[in-house]
Amino acid sequence: MSRNAALLAPQAGAEVTLTRDDMGFIARLVYEHAGIVIREHKEAMTRGRLARRVKALGLTSVAEYCAFLKTAAAESEIPELINAVTTNHTAFFRERHHFDHLRKDVLPRLLAERGQRRGRIRIWSSASSSGEEPYSIAATARDALGSRSDVDLKILATDIDTDILEKADAGIYPAELFDRLPADVRPWLKVETVGRGEVRIVDDLRRLLSFKRLNLIEAWPMSGPFDVIFCRNVFIYFDTQTKAAILDRFVGLLAPGGFLYLGHSESLPQPHPKLRLIGRTIYERTP
Ligand SMILES: C[S@@+](CC[C@H](N)C(=O)[O-])C[C@H]1O[C@@H](n2cnc3c(N)ncnc32)[C@H](O)[C@@H]1O
Structure with missing residues (x-):
């Protein structure tokens, strides 16, 4: 040269x-x-x-x-x-208190109410990244549901990032991630070995979920209502105006008495007349 x-x-x-x-x-x-x-x-x-x-x-x-x-x-x-x-950092059962709230305070009530009417339970993971959050929801829900077939429970998992959604949909993770899970949640998150050092989330959990691309700042095709919306660790990337507009739309889609979970360092940009803080980053949609 x-x-x-x-x-x-x-x-x-x-x-x-x-x-x-x-x-x-x-x-x-x-x-x-x-x-x-x-x-x-x-x-x-x-x-x-x-x-x-x-x-x-x-x-x-x-x-x-x-x-x-x-x-x-x-x-x-x-x-x-x-x-x-995009920043896709996430983990199974990250911010554990939301899954505890879902398991102890939300699902038993929803199952009691909806079970009698063969009703629907809908949960939305709105920035689902590589899937650890929605699979943790599915594991929690499956544990609460047991073998009941009298309710129609579905989890919608969405993200803007098409690469990460593909990974999430495949449901394949390094096996070592599961070894590090707290002992009590480990049996709920069922996996099967697919290759050396890799496991896949079992179909019984995967069939509760559907992954779709959705940009939170564009139109949303769903009409709701949702009983629970997870919107965790994505508001930190938005400005006040964007957060306020998305929150209004979450409120519109949340069933009265439904819950919104935000990430650990996130809060409402301003108090919302229809959201009441009831726990650590847990908001209830008031009637
Ligand atoms: C840090 S991860 C949070 C994952 C998970 N919710 C958690 O708390 O572990 C943030 C995710 O938000 C997604 N995201 C960023 N902007 C978005 C937008 N406008 N609409 C939908 N998802 C978005 C990113 O692609 C990324 O996967």
Whole structure:
């Protein structure tokens, strides 16, 4: 390689910062399409996440990727951009108190009420990530249901990220995750071995669930009502205005007496006339 070519070629592992303009451009796109606020100090993290797309498209830099996003041909790239920038951290039985509340205070009452009328119980995991949250709901519900077939219980699990939804739907996880679970919940979350070091959630739990792509800031196709909505650890990425608009829509879909669970560091952007705080990040929809 000539000296000039060597100077022009991107060096392996070279870190090229996102310019202020490109960072602003990416932040605007992500906010517009997902409601996620990317702050300026997250430049290194954002650049790291975009590197995946740079490589997949055979480009050489994030600057080139930003230039591509400005072309008309880039429309189909937007979902990939969103997939790349989402934070999907989650865990089975994360924030355990919600599952305890569901098991002890919510499901027994719903089963008593609905069982007599062969009624429906509907639960929505609205930012379900790789599935640990909705499978934990399914495990809790299955334990409460036992062999009862007098109720129709279904869990809707949605996320904006199509890559993570595929993973969630497959229901395959490293076996070691299950070894670390608290001993009492371990028997509820039933799995079968599928390969070395990997297990799959059993069909008996998977059939309670359906995974769908849903963007919380766009139109929702469901009409509800839901008895419980999990919206955990996604509000932290939204601004006040986005949170307030989504909350209003949650309230519209929640059955009176239904519950909304938020993440550990989240709260309502402002008090809501139809939501009453009844426990740690647990809100009840008032009649
Ligand atoms: C940190 S994970 C939380 C997972 C789980 N709820 C929990 O608490 O363990 C946040 C999830 O929110 C999703 N998300 C971000 N923006 C979204 C939007 N506008 N609509 C739907 N999901 C979104 C991300 O794709 C990600 O999977």
